[in-house]
Amino acid sequence: MTYSIIARCPKTGRLGIGTTTFSIACGRRNESVRPTVGVSKSQAMYIRAHDPRALNLLEQGFLPKHVMDVQAANDADWDYRQTGIVDREGNAVAHTGAKVGKYCGHKVGPYYAAFGNGLAGPQVVEGIVSGFLSEPDAPFEYRLLMGVEGGQKAGGQATAGRYRPSRSAWLRVVNHLTFPEVDLRVDLHADPVGELRRLLDEFVRYRAYYEQQRLDPASAPAEEDFVAAL
Amino acid sequence: MTYSLLVRCPNSGRFGIAMASYSIAIGRLTDGIRANVGVSVSQGFPNPANNPLAMNLLAAGFTAAHTLNDLIVNDPRSDWRQVVVVDRTGAVAVKDGGKLRPWSGHMTGEAAVAAGDMLSGPAVLTAMLQAYASQPAAVLEDRLLLALEAGRDAGGEKGKTGPLRERSAAVVVCANDDYTEWDLRVDQHDGAIAELRRVHAEYQPHAAYYIERARNPHKAVPAMEFADTLKASRA
Numbered sequence A: 001m002t003y004s005i006i007a008r009c010p011k012t013g014r015l016g017i018g019t020t021t022f023s024i025a026c027g028r029r030n031e032s033v034r035p036t037v038g039v040s041k042s043q044a045m046y047i048r049a050h051d052p053r054a055l056n057l058l059e060q061g062f063l064p065k066h067v068m069d070v071q072a073a074n075d076a077d078w079d080y081r082q083t084g085i086v087d088r089e090g091n092a093v094a095h096t097g098a099k100v101g102k103y104c105g106h107k108v109g110p111y112y113a114a115f116g117n118g119l120a121g122p123q124v125v126e127g128i129v130s131g132f133l134s135e136p137d138a139p140f141e142y143r144l145l146m147g148v149e150g151g152q153k154a155g156g157q158a159t160a161g162r163y164r165p166s167r168s169a170w171l172r173v174v175n176h177l178t179f180p181e182v183d184l185r186v187d188l189h190a191d192p193v194g195e196l197r198r199l200l201d202e203f204v205r206y207r208a209y210y211e212q213q214r215l216d217p218a219s220a221p222a223e224e225d226f227v228a229a230l
Numbered sequence B: 001m002t003y004s005l006l007v008r009c010p011n012s013g014r015f016g017i018a019m020a021s022y023s024i025a026i027g028r029l030t031d032g033i034r035a036n037v038g039v040s041v042s043q044g045f046p047n048p049a050n051n052p053l054a055m056n057l058l059a060a061g062f063t064a065a066h067t068l069n070d071l072i073v074n075d076p077r078s079d080w081r082q083v084v085v086v087d088r089t090g091a092v093a094v095k096d097g098g099k100l101r102p103w104s105g106h107m108t109g110e111a112a113v114a115a116g117d118m119l120s121g122p123a124v125l126t127a128m129l130q131a132y133a134s135q136p137a138a139v140l141e142d143r144l145l146l147a148l149e150a151g152r153d154a155g156g157e158k159g160k161t162g163p164l165r166e167r168s169a170a171v172v173v174c175a176n177d178d179y180t181e182w183d184l185r186v187d188q189h190d191g192a193i194a195e196l197r198r199v200h201a202e203y204q205p206h207a208a209y210y211i212e213r214a215r216n217p218h219k220a221v222p223a224m225e226f227a228d229t230l231k232a233s234r235a
Helices: A050-060 A064-073 A122-133 A140-153 A192-215 A223-229 B050-059 B064-074 B123-134 B140-153 B192-215 B223-234
Strands: A002-008 A015-021 A038-044 A081-087 A092-096 A105-108 A112-117 A157-159 A162-164 A168-174 A182-186 B002-008 B015-021 B038-044 B081-087 B092-096 B105-109 B112-117 B157-159 B162-164 B168-174 B182-186
Touching (some): A002 A038, A002 A081, A002 A122, A002 A140, A015 A140, A015 A192, A038 A112, A050 A064, A050 A081, A064 A081, A081 A105, A081 A112, A092 A105, A105 A122, A112 A122, A112 A140, A122 A140, A192 A223, B002 B081, B002 B123, B015 B038, B015 B140, B038 B050, B038 B112, B050 B064, B050 B081, B064 B092, B081 B112, B092 B105, B092 B112, B105 B123, B140 B168, B140 B182, B140 B192, B168 B192, B192 B223
Antiparallel strands (some): A002 A015, A002 A112, A038 A081, A168 A182, B002 B015, B002 B112, B015 B168, B038 B081, B105 B112, B157 B162
């Protein structure tokens, strides 16, 4: 019971993930995104070691299709896993095992993959994609968020017809640098997707200031003064 | 404007980092942690690029002291940083940049460093180390959270016009895997450490479940069913 959008921004080359789930602290899966390499996100009855291995293979230069084949061959319980992989060129693949919780499914586009399980129906995957594609000129981090929001608006997660609200959400975008450009988490919240949007709007106001702390601390104002001026 | 505790657990060899800050989403700086390698952070006016670099240097076999020196030499603005490095032997190295805002400093314990800037005073760090040492038999994530709470209760952060309440917090632990074992964050909240305690308590009964269902998916109880059972057992 998770749905995700992973993508490479066709304009900036940045890589990112937006995800939400019933499980607590989905953003602890920070091994799933590697700058200038790609994104591999396994979910459903996932094994955490899958994502670092996939990224190690991508880093060697293998294509996502090959990486996915290797993962399948290395896992006796592959039918229980759902995985999406996007590489630094935007090549995308996804796998939804036959034993993953219903409804489950994925949709792969030219530079993205949307996938989920424990969903209200196929309209949720469609909702992720249409949300992600709805404003192609928006900043990449907002496009990813709109993908997650689109999935939620389309019905989100449900078991046996009963709606199951998410409890955690995560947004990470990496650029050419070695550390994330955007990395925001809601670990346990009654409305994690709404809270994630609030956090992103808030973080965007701070982003240039935090870059100033890194690159030009001598001229950076005290943070309490910066906050007071907001 | 951050206080942190970085440790290598002498019992298990695990690494841990706990951070709290008036800055938002401070947990984005907790990526300098790697199993069997070490843990490091650059705070004050942070340079997040230092954290992955520190991991690469420690993984190459350099000591904490050598790694710290390389980070300082490499960063033209190192005077504004507070850099902490703990290596796989438990050796620690710390530099408090000369331009950090007061009160700033660090204290060391056994394979442990408490460090911070814009604090109400050194009592914050003393309290953190004491709380960390007070329950040597507890699991590392619990000890780290206790330390954050103690730092807050000893006065926490202070700005120009008085106390600054922490708005974000994180506790991260790495064991043997190439991913973190315990990794919880609060990115913006009026009582970030109290909120982290709430998330921590809620996550705790799920931790083993998340591992077991991956190993044994054929026997796994669905997550929602598990949550329902948990809820019923508490009622």
